Amino acid sequence: MKARIATLVMAALLVLYLVFVTNYAILLINSAELLAKALGFALVVLPGIGAWVLIADLVFVVRGERLLRQLGVEGGLPVDTLPRMPSGRADPAAADAEFPRYQAEVEADPGSWRAWLRLGLAYDASGDRRRARWATRRAIALHRSAPA
CATH class of the missing domain: 1.25.40.10 (Tetratricopeptide repeat domain)
Incomplete structure (x- = not known):
């Protein structure tokens, strides 16, 4: 559950960042200076790439969790008997x-x-x-x- 909350918080922060970058790009594009316009158009690409990566990662997580649930229902998940480190990760x-x-x-x-x-x-x-x-x-x- 902690991992899901952390993922949602990071996704929300990325969306917020993308909104700010897009807003700044629009401001630069509307500027009178040619260099500012060029930078604004360049900045439009970054939110597009960021959004694509975010969506691809979220789709991966949803599909992976769906498969894990199906494997669990089938009884095919491996039994976790591994010793744990103090961090909680498997040794x-x-x-x-x-x-x-x-x-x-x-x-x-x-x-x-x-x-x-x-x-x-x-x-x-x-x-x-x-x-x-x-x-x-x-x-x-x-x-x-x-x-x-």
Whole structure:
């Protein structure tokens, strides 16, 4: 729940920032100076990129959570028995020891979104967020391409 609140707060702050940048860009575009106009048009690009990144990330989170819920309903989520560090995160050494099991599951069935999602959870437990997102994106793509 804390992560969801933090995500919403960060998204709201980004939206606020994008509103201010867009407003400043409009002020610059309406200026009489040519350089100010050029900077204003350049600033219009930044809110567009920021909005695109925000929307893409929120869509990723919603789709990932949907898959996690479905996997949980099916009883396919891995049981979390990893020891915890004082921060509450899983001990990376213990997570790394369990990782080969999930990697082998994906190698055995590379077309399974469930295996890819579990691999993403294993990457996350090991502290490799970049690969966790990559594996989760793969799971989402496989789920979306599967026949209904």
